[in-house]
Amino acid sequence: MDLYSVPHFTDGSIKRGIKTEENESKIHKRQKIPEDTSTECAGRPPAWAQTRQDLCETLPWFKTYQGGIYSSIEKGCLGLLLDESCGDRAYIDEEIIITHVSGGYMKDDQQNLVLKKSQTLERGTNNALLRSFEAKKPFGVIIGDKNKALGRQLPHRYNVMDIFRITHMWAEKMGEYTGYMMRLQKVDLASKSWWAAKDSPDPPIIRDFQTRPASIMCTSCQHSSCIVYKDVWMCLNKNCQAFWKVNGAAPTTALEYDPVFLSHRSNFEEEYSLDSEKFVLIPPPPVITADNLNIYRLGVHARQGIVCPLCAKCVARVFWDGWKCSVKHHTGPQPRSNEPKCPFNLIIHGPPISLWDVVPAPYSSPMERSRSLDDPTSLAPYRKLKYSLGEIGTITHLVSNLAINARDNGPDDLFQRFQGLNLDLRRERLQMSPVVGMMTGHFLMNIGLPYKFVVPVQSKPFGETDPQILLAHSRLVWATGVVAAESHHEYQRPNELLLVGYKHDMDMGYHDDGEFGLGPTIATLSLGASSTMFIRMKGKYYSGLQKNGNLLKEDPVLPGCDQYDARKGLRDQFRQGIITEKQYDEERLKILDKYKAPPPIIKMETHHGHLIVMHGDSLQKYYEHRVEPQGDLRFAITARHIRENMVDPRHLYMGRYTLPPGLAYNGQ
Numbered sequence: 178m179d180l181y182s183v184p185h186f187t188d189g190s191i192k193r194g195i196k197t198e199e200n201e202s203k204i205h206k207r208q209k210i211p212e213d214t215s216t217e218c219a220g221r222p223p224a225w226a227q228t229r230q231d232l233c234e235t236l237p238w239f240k241t242y243q244g245g246i247y248s249s250i251e252k253g254c255l256g257l258l259l260d261e262s263c264g265d266r267a268y269i270d271e272e273i274i275i276t277h278v279s280g281g282y283m284k285d286d287q288q289n290l291v292l293k294k295s296q297t298l299e300r301g302t303n304n305a306l307l308r309s310f311e312a313k314k315p316f317g318v319i320i321g322d323k324n325k326a327l328g329r330q331l332p333h334r335y336n337v338m339d340i341f342r343i344t345h346m347w348a349e350k351m352g353e354y355t356g357y358m359m360r361l362q363k364v365d366l367a368s369k370s371w372w373a374a375k376d377s378p379d380p381p382i383i384r385d386f387q388t389r390p391a392s393i394m395c396t397s398c399q400h401s402s403c404i405v406y407k408d409v410w411m412c413l414n415k416n417c418q419a420f421w422k423v424n425g426a427a428p429t430t431a432l433e434y435d436p437v438f439l440s441h442r443s444n445f446e447e448e449y450s451l452d453s454e455k456f457v458l459i460p461p462p463p464v465i466t467a468d469n470l471n472i473y474r475l476g477v478h479a480r481q482g483i484v485c486p487l488c489a490k491c492v493a494r495v496f497w498d499g500w501k502c503s504v505k506h507h508t509g510p511q512p513r514s515n516e517p518k519c520p521f522n523l524i525i526h527g528p529p530i531s532l533w534d535v536v537p538a539p540y541s542s543p544m545e546r547s548r549s550l551d552d553p554t555s556l557a558p559y560r561k562l563k564y565s566l567g568e569i570g571t572i573t574h575l576v577s578n579l580a581i582n583a584r585d586n587g588p589d590d591l592f593q594r595f596q597g598l599n600l601d602l603r604r605e606r607l608q609m610s611p612v613v614g615m616m617t618g619h620f621l622m623n624i625g626l627p628y629k630f631v632v633p634v635q636s637k638p639f640g641e642t643d644p645q646i647l648l649a650h651s652r653l654v655w656a657t658g659v660v661a662a663e664s665h666h667e668y669q670r671p672n673e674l675l676l677v678g679y680k681h682d683m684d685m686g687y688h689d690d691g692e693f694g695l696g697p698t699i700a701t702l703s704l705g706a707s708s709t710m711f712i713r714m715k716g717k718y719y720s721g722l723q724k725n726g727n728l729l730k731e732d733p734v735l736p737g738c739d740q741y742d743a744r745k746g747l748r749d750q751f752r753q754g755i756i757t758e759k760q761y762d763e764e765r766l767k768i769l770d771k772y773k774a775p776p777p778i779i780k781m782e783t784h785h786g787h788l789i790v791m792h793g794d795s796l797q798k799y800y801e802h803r804v805e806p807q808g809d810l811r812f813a814i815t816a817r818h819i820r821e822n823m824v825d826p827r828h829l830y831m832g833r834y835t836l837p838p839g840l841a842y843n844g845q
């Protein structure tokens with residue numbers, strides 16, 4: 178008996194499914210795709226995306242930025258992405274997918290994916306797959322252009338295939354460990370798959386749903402296992418001593434799938450129409466009415482992408498006022514030459530939102546009443562809350578009140594008028610992100626001198642911007658002025674402004690505003706919804722270690738850092754020459770165990786009209802901040818000074834402007 182014969186079967190023959198002669202004549206036999214088939218696909222995907230974020234923000238059934246499975250506890254698997262590797266025995270044709278269950282794989286030195294621990298179906302996304310399999314639940318499948326199992330040129334980076342169901346899940350031995358495989362079948366067998374080979378025949382009209390792959394009972398464990406492989410049967414019960422063995426040993430030659438295992442079909446159509454909750458593969462374009470306008474403008478749908486009704490691209494909400502299919506980003510992956518130049522735009526206009534729709538009324542608490550004027554440090558009518566970061570600097574929170582906000586050209590007016598301006602706010606691609614092409618979770622626009630920030634943003638000269646922006650900027654000129662004066666610093670008027678817009682559930686994660694050439698004072702004016710700002714020491718200064726566990730070359734030992742007393746003691750001994758550099762490093766390594774996430778040290782509730790001023794030359798070097806708005810519409814206007822000698826002289830004009838007399842803000 179050669180290695181691929183069938184050793185353990187009950188009655189000495191492999192039972193194939195029953196195929197009547199009558200059926201046989203009707204069945205248009207499925208063609209095995211010839212090796213030399215054109216590598217082009219017959220059609221186009223019903224939705225596609227250029228980046229993972231465009232995909233995940235558009236398809237409600239695939240919202241995972243890493244990994245290939247999106248699932249929910251209640252619904253099981255909702256979406257599957259087949260990208261770079263689906264395993265050595267992956268198989269894809271126009272109706273069937275065979276892939277490994279991901280998870281637990283790592284790349285070896287030759288870049289092959291190797292299973293590093295046995296998989297379980299008891300938890301997490303693998304359990305979701307099992308539940309979907311058992312409940313016969315349909316889900317969406319996407320194929321990425323790194324997938325080689327189909328062997329066809331895919332039109333886009335990510336391509337939605339269709340709705341599938343899992344027909345089989347089984348265990349295999351993968352190297353040392355046990356992993357799972359699954360076979361999926363497309364639910365709709367009537368239509369030709371777009372990824373079928375160009376010029377391939379249409380699918381047969383009459384299907385054979387009777388022929389099934391046979392199962393064989395294992396003589397060791399009495400469990401039946403399906404015939405998956407051609408000319409070979411193995412017990413697929415991972416707990417059996419005969420598991421994955423042919424003649425008592427693991428198979429050593431490549432395994433081919435059994436033709437019946439590949440060609441049999443389940444009649445999902447019938448069962449599927451009974452499924453009350455139909456799986457929606459392509460979300461329909463939004464129908465915007467007077468009633469739901471604000472939900473799409475600012476609310477829960479304001480960050481969602483839409484599938485372009487003209488070219489099927491997943492179009493993320495990049496623009497403040499709507500979706501524009503082919504408008505290029507300033508940065509990030511550019512469209513490929515084969516991508517359509519699509520004219521589709523969906524822009525939403527609406528009347529300004531009242532302040533009271535986005536802030537809890539009354540937002541001004543009794544605590545925020547102005548302090549008495551004879552307070553020597555007062556900035557009345559503002560209430561001043563000042564936080565010290567020791568030698569590094571200060572953070573000043575200027576709390577406004579209803580009277581300040583209501584003055585002419587004050588925060589109430591600005592909030593209302595900003596909504597009517599064409600601010601050209603857009604989400605930008607992050608320069609450094611673990612996932613290619615990730616965009617900010619807020620909209621932004623830069624005015625004045627070009628400033629790079631975390632994301633490169635195009636800048637518009639002050640001279641070309643709306644006077645409302647200049648009025649907001651002039652409040653920040655005042656705020657930076659008073660804080661610089663308090664600390665007896667030479668005043669540097671802000672010449673740059675970053676306007677940030679937040680809608681529902683948008684925020685700004687931890688970052689610093691530092692850039693080479695930036696002045697020490699940075700001020701922000703809040704308009705609209707309230708928000709919380711958190712300040713914390715950067716992780717490496719807090720921990721005394723880099724993320725990779727290496728010691729900091731120069732530890733600033735800032736008050737409040739982890740192990741402050743011990744670290745300060747060691748640094749003092751080193752500075753005084755009591756210990757050598759080597760000893761200093763060794764001793765530090767003994768007390769610093771690992772990089773730790775630093776806790777926030779200041780938390781500020783910033784409401785409409787408030788100003789926050791960060792001041793200190795190295796404040797942005799050692800500390801970072803994060804902002805979490807609480808309502809559906811908020812603007813943050815932040816002004817900085819960029820040292821003019823750091824800027825291309827041809828751009829200097831961009832940072833200059835003059836306000837008409839009487840309009841400069843005076844602190845009232």
Ligand SMILES: O=C(O)CCC(=O)C(=O)O
Pocket residue numbers: 675677685690701703708710802804812813815
């Ligand atoms: O939204 C805010 O209040 C602050 C925004 C900010 O940190 C920034 O623009 O750098």
Ligand SMILES: [Fe+2]
Pocket residue numbers: 688689690802
């Ligand atoms: Fe910032």
